[in-house]
Amino acid sequence: MIYLDYAATHPMTADALAAYAHAAARPGNPASVHAAGQAARELLEEGRARVAAALGTDPRTLIANSGGTEGDNHVLLGVARAWQDAHGRPGHLITTPTEHSAVLAPARWLESQGWTVDWLAPDRGGHYAPADLAAALRPDTALVSIHHANNELGTVQDTPALAAIAAAQGVPYHTDAVQAPGVLPVDLPGWGVTYATFSAHKWGGPRGVGFVYVRRGADLPPVTLGGGQEGGLRPGTQNTAGVYAAGVALTHAQAAQEQTHAHLLELRDRFMQAVSSIPGLRWNHPPQGSPKVASLTLPGADGEALLMNLDLLEVAASAGSACSAGTMEPSHVLRAIGLSEADARASLRFSFGAATTAAEVDAAAEALRQAAQWSRA
Template sequence: MIYLDYAATHPMTPEALAAYAHAAALPGNPASVHAAGQAARERLEEGRARVAAALGVDARTLIANGGGTEGDNHVLLGVARAWTEAHGRPGHLVTTRTEHSAVLAPARWLAGQGWDVTFLQPDAQGRYSPELLADALREGTALVSIHHANNEIGTVQDTAALAAVAAARGIPYHTDAVQAPGVLPLDLSGWGVTFATFSAHKWGGPRGVGFLYVRRGTTLPPVTLGGGQEGGLRPGTQNTAGVYAAGVALTHAEEAREATFDHLTRMRERFLARAASIPGLRVNHPPDASPKVASVTLPGADGEALLMNLDLLGVSASAGSACAAGTMQPSHVLTALGLSEEEARATLRFSFGAATTGEEVDAAADALAQAAEFSRA
């Protein structure tokens, strides 16, 4: 099987698997004061410290949680709760049409609760300009939430410039940066963001583990209630093994990031060059998108049939976000860029990892050509 779906999930690395097994064998609860509990606490905090070092932030600014979706919901719903309690009325949220469903779903829920939500329209390459954002801000804007790297087409936003627009108005800025670690450079402090969300399974850590960055001095209430773990912001016994393994995986991923970026760039270019002979094939991502992702449309083909045929030919790819798989709806990201529903349904995403080989991308491109021929027959 040729696995080209790294944007959906990165297989756990050997280092992460070993770290997980080591920490999972510890019997204690990290909140317990006895020796067994403190041994677990050491591994929990070492994992957090490793993630913080890789992200260039203070470990005390990271909340360990269950992943990107939980972090995105915590920011949007937590900020909304704080705003409503402080002002006695709903406020205004600015986000985009190409966000992950983990942001779009709570944004739409807030709209149903009386919040005014602005969904920014991207340009043809999926970008949002600082001028566009500035025009959308107004009195009563409580939060801006714009992803850093898009999960379907790889477009990378100028997060520092966008966050500066919000900061000039005293408005908190959140970015879903799930697709960045291990591939793209990160500078949370330099960017000036208030919140950022991450998910360990995107960089070779375990699934079901993530981190929410909350800039020091920022008020964010919890959205679940319980014990005092994670400073009271995310109650519940922490996933010690998951956090430790996530930290180990990210340490290795960041150490190799520049080499990985170059390798992914070569793999994507090789794949697209090989696939260029497929009649009608179009590329959707901009040239400077994250090299992790290649988005291609094959007009006249059926995306579901393409994926099934690719799977039979031994290639794992996707039609877009894994979180939207099975909905039978065309990608909201692609339609926001101007693709028709038919074109969006004829689009596939191939995503690469450090372990991807040139022979694999050649075979995948050849399989795509064969699958396209089957689908169009």
């Protein structure tokens, strides 16, 4: 199988697997005071410190959790609850129609509860203009939530500029940065964001582990109740092995980030050139976006049939976000940037990783040519 679905999940690296096994063999609960518990606590905090160093922040700003979906929900619902408790009424949220479903779903739920939600309009490449954000801010805006790197298009936002506009009005700014670490530079203090969310499985760590960044001095109420773990913000026994393995994986991914970026850019360009002769093929991703992602449309083809044909040819790709797979709905991201429903249904996403080879890209390109012929036959 040629695996070209790294935006959905990055296979665990050998180093992360070894680190996970090492930590999982320790019996202690990191909240326990005995020696076994304190040994587990040391591994937990070493993993957190490694992640913090790679993200340019203090370990005390990172809350360990189960991943990006939990993190996005925690920020949107936690901030909204705090704002509504303080003001006695629903407030105003600004976000975008190209967010991951982990942001879209809580935003829509807040809308159903009386909140006003402004959905910024993207350009054809999925970018959001700082001027549009400035115009949308209101006295009752409780939060702005705009992703850093889009999971379907690879579009990279000017997060520092957008966050600065929100900060100038005293509005907290959240970014879903799940797709960035290991591929794109991350500088949380330099970005100026209030909150950011991450998932370890996107950089070669284990699935089911993630982090919420909360800038020092910012508030984020818990949305679940229980013990005092993670400063009381995310109660429940921590996944010691997962956090430790996440830290080991990100340390290595961060060290190779520039090399990985160059490698992915070369692979994407090679793939684009190799399939450019397919009749009618159009590209959706912006040229200056994350090199991890290549999004294409084959007008007149059926995306589901293309994926099944590719799978028969032992190539793994996707039609969009893995969290939306099986819904039979066209990509909301592609629809938001102006594609028709038919074209959105005829679109595929290929995403590359550091372990992807040129030979695999060439074979995948040939498989796509064959799959397109079968789909259009």
